[in-house]
Amino acid sequence: MSTIMNDERIPNNVNLSSDKRLQRALEAWQPSFLSWWQQMGPMGFQTHDIFLRTAVSVENDGWAHFDYVKMPDYRWGIFLEPKDPNRVHGFGDFEGQPVWDEVPGEFRNMLRRLIVTQADTEPASVEQQRLLGQTAPSLYDLRNLFQVNVEEGRHLWAMVYLLHTYFGRDGREEAEELLARRSGDSDKPRILGAFNEPTSHWLSFFMFTMFTDRDGKFQLAALAESGFDPLARTCRFMLTEEAHHLFVGETGVQRIVKRSCELMKQDPNGDARKGGGIDLVTLQKYINFWFSVCLDLFGGEVSSNAADAFASGLKGRFKEEKYAEHKLVESHFAMDVLEGGKVVHKDIAMRNALNEVLRTEYIKDCARGVERWNKTIKDEGIDFELKLPSNKFHRQIGIWTSVPFSPDGEMLTPEQWEANASKWLPSTDDEIFVKSLMHPVYEPGKMASWIAPPSKGINNLPGDFEYVRK
Ligand code: BYC
Ligand code: FE
Ligand code: FE
Numbered sequence: 373m374s375t376i377m378n379d380e381r382i383p384n385n386v387n388l389s390s391d392k393r394l395q396r397a398l399e400a401w402q403p404s405f406l407s408w409w410q411q412m413g414p415m416g417f418q419t420h421d422i423f424l425r426t427a428v429s430v431e432n433d434g435w436a437h438f439d440y441v442k443m444p445d446y447r448w449g450i451f452l453e454p455k456d457p458n459r460v461h462g463f464g465d466f467e468g469q470p471v472w473d474e475v476p477g478e479f480r481n482m483l484r485r486l487i488v489t490q491a492d493t494e495p496a497s498v499e500q501q502r503l504l505g506q507t508a509p510s511l512y513d514l515r516n517l518f519q520v521n522v523e524e525g526r527h528l529w530a531m532v533y534l535l536h537t538y539f540g541r542d543g544r545e546e547a548e549e550l551l552a553r554r555s556g557d558s559d560k561p562r563i564l565g566a567f568n569e570p571t572s573h574w575l576s577f578f579m580f581t582m583f584t585d586r587d588g589k590f591q592l593a594a595l596a597e598s599g600f601d602p603l604a605r606t607c608r609f610m611l612t613e614e615a616h617h618l619f620v621g622e623t624g625v626q627r628i629v630k631r632s633c634e635l636m637k638q639d640p641n642g643d644a645r646k647g648g649g650i651d652l653v654t655l656q657k658y659i660n661f662w663f664s665v666c667l668d669l670f671g672g673e674v675s676s677n678a679a680d681a682f683a684s685g686l687k688g689r690f691k692e693e694k695y696a697e698h699k700l701v702e703s704h705f706a707m708d709v710l711e712g713g714k715v716v717h718k719d720i721a722m723r724n725a726l727n728e729v730l731r732t733e734y735i736k737d738c739a740r741g742v743e744r745w746n747k748t749i750k751d752e753g754i755d756f757e758l759k760l761p762s763n764k765f766h767r768q769i770g771i772w773t774s775v776p777f778s779p780d781g782e783m784l785t786p787e788q789w790e791a792n793a794s795k796w797l798p799s800t801d802d803e804i805f806v807k808s809l810m811h812p813v814y815e816p817g818k819m820a821s822w823i824a825p826p827s828k829g830i831n832n833l834p835g836d837f838e839y840v841r842k
Contacts, residue, residue, distance in 0.1 A: 421841050422839070430609050484546065496553075497555075526613070587670070670728070678727045
């Protein structure tokens with residue numbers, strides 16, 4: 373069992389104090405991180421007491437400690453799952469060989485790129501959510517926002533630890549860059565598309581934690597299979613925290629759905645907007661937007677990058693162990709591609725199709741969430757069904773970018789797209805409307821008009837618990 377050092381400046385279970393150079397380098401990065409947090413982290417509330425969970429170890433029971441803490445005093449730490457000395461590569465060209473504890477020279481660039489891309493999303497999300505504390509629908513939600521924010525900050529630490537430890541000077545420079553890029557900035561944007569999209573109200577926040585954090589779940593799971601053992605061990609522990617982020621997103625949307633149904637029943641015309649709610653048609657548009665933007669995060673459908681990352685043992689599939697075969701040299705994946713302007717279903721060499729394989733797993737997981745939302749609608753006695761749009765709808769990355777498709781997956785002319793886009797995606801008016809509902813509700817136990825209360829509090833705390841206090 374690895375020892376936890378919680379009394380050091382940087383809490384860790386990697387015996388940081390045994391490597392003075394590394395410790396000094398990370399302690400030098402720490403003030404830059406804190407100043408980034410002050411500048412780009414949650415606006416306001418930095419001197420409030422927030423009821424937060426802090427990771428203090430990696431034991432299954434009791435890895436987290438809950439208490440009031442001021443965000444800048446949050447103990448961002450470095451926690452890796454314990455090392456399994458017998459672990460071997462689970463897939464790719466090195467299957468069966470012992471995993472690596474150091475970066476192999478020939479894969480150094482690829483690995484660095486994967487780690488930097490993963491790392492970049494963490495501060496990006498904090499930046500995107502910076503202003504949301506100003507309009508939280510309740511103290512419960514405000515606290516959940518900050519919980520997600522501090523943990524994304526910890527995920528950045530997790531990746532920066534790898535960069536500093538294994539990539540020398542290049543790694544330290546990348547760690548600086550991670551604090552210099554800015555979500556949505558035209559000069560120095562964040563790396564991936566979705567992480568430059570504004571998340572300017574709580575409906576988008578819940579869609580983000582539902583769909584974008586779920587990309588995190590799948591990408592982290594694929595990296596948790598890595599033959600570069602420190603990356604695998606880091607990602608495994610990050611996944612433990614990720615579950616709560618997905619919970620926030622899925623239940624957040626579910627509570628909006630529930631409230632909309634209640635308001636529909638109260639209005640003679642069944643209009644949820646009349647009672648200060650978000651109608652289901654508008655919700656559907658936000659699903660269309662965020663889901664499609666997040667599909668892009670899996671990269672191109674046919675990708676030699678994905679093939680290389682798998683071959684070299686750096687990035688596996690979701691739950692690699694559930695598959696029978698792990699080399700994938702001869703196998704194929706049947707998928708839709710675009711050929712001569714037509715959609716054809718075709719066998720693609722498996723290694724090149726791995727982005728699509730992971731995306732397919734992701735879509736199934738999203739669909740399960742949408743089913744649960746539909747169950748809420750049904751339980752409320754309303755006749756309406758939310759749906760995930762087609763994987764070809766509104767894509768900006770990969771083969772489906774050249775021709776527009778409807779949410780049902782029908783190929784369109786550019787004119788048909790233009791005529792219908794505002795029916796399928798949030799319009800400026802929808803944005804204005806949703807924003808008009810966003811007023812802060814900071815009285816313990818109270819909820820904004822557009823969202824139902826949660827079924828229970830954090831740690832089963834009572835509904836009027838003061839999660840955030842001065
Ligand atoms: N936007 O071969 P291709 C999370 C680029 S979320 C912009 O098709 P590849 C979190 C690509 O970089 C999880 N550019 O794709 C969630 C490449 O550029 P170069 C984040 C894009 O490389 C919420 C070119 O297009 N983790 O943790 O196989 C809150 C061709 O690429 C995009 C990871 O992503 C895009 N969407 O796959 C907080 C894991 N997609 O090389 C946190 C690490 C592709 O031609 N990253 N491009 O310049 C990866 O595994 C891969 O980089 C990707 C892309 C799956 C993202
Ligand atoms: Fe994260
Ligand atoms: Fe997350």
